[in-house]
Amino acid sequence: MVVKMFGVNSKGDQYRRGLFLLVYGVLAWLVFRLVKVIIDRLIRSPLRTTPGPLPAKLTSQWLQFIDFAGNRTSTIHKLHQQYGPIVQIGPNEISFASIDAIRDIYSGQNPFMKSAAYDNFGRKGAFQMRDKEDHRQRRKRINHVFSQSVLLEMEPLIRDEVENLLKVVDERCGEPYDVLHWFRMLALDVVGQLFLGKSFGALKDDRPPPYVHHLDNAYLVWAIQGILPSVYRFTSFLPFRSIQDFLTAGDYVYDYGAAAFYDYLQSYGRTSTRRSLLTKLIAGDVDSKSAPLSDEEICVEISNLVFAASDTTGNTLTYLFFELARNPSWQEQLRKELRDTEPVDGSVPQYQQIKSLPVLNSVIWEALRVHPAAPASLPRVVPPRGGRVAGMDLPQDTVVSAQAYTVQRLLPTFPEPDTYNPLRWMTTDGGTDEMKELMLAFGKGTRNCLGQTMALMEMKLTTAALIKRFSVRLASPRTVDDMEMTDHFTLIPRGKKCLLVFERVEEKGV
């Protein structure tokens, strides 16, 4: 039949015939694959009856492109509003939005393992470890560094950096000022002091240190590695210096951590009385009866901690001050509450004076609720024996998650969920059990945030010190547009800036 179609048997004809057969074969194979994928994913899949959009059921690339554009969290949030508490967001991935799901996925007794997505977050430390036993051992060896009593010893270091921030704000009083940049620099200097043994000096310079440029690029490279691995592989062969510099940004971050560690050893040795969390990490925890981390392990952990601590804390402070700027009555209530907390030395109150103040607590927790710095899914994998989440039986290897942005807006626990209203924490004496269970801003269970106490301490000291001295307002209505959410796992304001104006309270006569 094909011979007839092409007529004569010349060499050219044979070539055309071969080509035709090849194209025909490839097309048939593609159609076969497509039909198989459709049958497997829409008809045979155990998840086939789960509500969710058709493209998500067919291919994981759909969500990956949305993720790459920075719209993953807002898209999944809208899907929950449309489909309810259980939504299929990929061929083998389900997003949940309920208390039951949070308990089932993240509770201490039955934690599912972190998913493969965490392999794309740099080098393996406590944050990235997926194996439960490896992770348990690692936490045992580093938990002591994050205890409340150890952090209280570090308070003077944090207060010094807050003093530096106060100088920056003082110099820029009355003019529009990008708080996203300066709060990030504060968080960077604090974590540098505590874990690298020296501040980055970022608050003392108008330009960010080169580290920040490399860290921003490292986030991008890790996102490309995770979402578009073939693009990453292709670009890594390109012989252009600028591209190679970009692709190796992560190495810069880890080399920086390692260099800081060896400098520290040279200056202070392995046993010193120097006030720093690095000293404690090097010494290890005698009470836990486990060995201190090796030098290599310390280099990875401290490098990871710099980026785990800086953007999360910087962003939360930014959104908090953005909300205070829009809600002057909360600034006044805070100032009233802080009236009796005169700093003993310098301009920053003591942590003991402010740690349990209800208005201060409430404005911070409400910022973490409405604008969680890690708003996105925290993905986990169903183990080989299968699993059950919120009453739904799931096969092995299904990826399950909840996202803070959505569960922290669930009705009826959080009425008017998009409104910033710290009162909800005050009238419930710091939050009902349900409110606390739904708060996923610091994660949950055995994988919860190690730096929560440190972050709260830093945010309370900074907020108290700033609000005592300054009032704050939006620079213009455009700030509201700039602060619209995008995310690449962590929250990033769309405008990448937050312009606010600070004024001294005594000058304004407040």
Ligand code: HEM
């Ligand atoms: C407002 C500030 C912060 C927020 C909102 C935040 C949020 C989170 C969240 C949601 C997780 C869980 C991630 C997951 O399950 O995938 C996490 C884990 C973690 N955070 Fe934070 N974080 C903050 C500050 C810090 C600070 C200051 C540090 C350290 C100095 C830190 C270190 C870590 C570490 C090491 C983990 C991994 C814990 C583990 O898996 O064992 N974080 N954080």
